[in-house]
Amino acid sequence: MNRKEIDLLLSRIEGLKSFLENNSLENFQQEILNVENYLKRFGSLAELLSHLENVEKIAYAAKEFLNIDEVAAYLQVSKGYVYKLTMQKELTVYKPNGKNIFILRDDLNRWIKRNPCFSNAEIKRQANVIAYTLGQKSKNKPTKGGKK
16 A cells, blocks of 8 residues: 555544544444445445446536547547647647646537538538528519519
């Protein structure tokens, strides 16, 4: 164990000691029951770990800024490609301490959306909108002689 782990363990032991001193045996037993009931919800360790992974994903999704590793995972590309995008100024980066690179999730989403490939249904919808707009303009266009 390193010094940090020992300090953390001592801190937890002191917290437990304080809890035991300030609570009755009944309160302690109730806390154990609460933990057991929580763990029973999952049935197995694998289910609990799966639940924790989902919680991590939710927390990850809520992050506004992502580091290079997270950006690579988010875009499903290599870290080298992310660095290339930043060097070519394709992505706006933030360097609060001059070294670590952070990128806004919204900037990544805009970058992803820069070259859409529309479905046939979307192309048809856009064509209908354009045709309707052109039809409206031709109806409102004055004819020679000043009458519509």
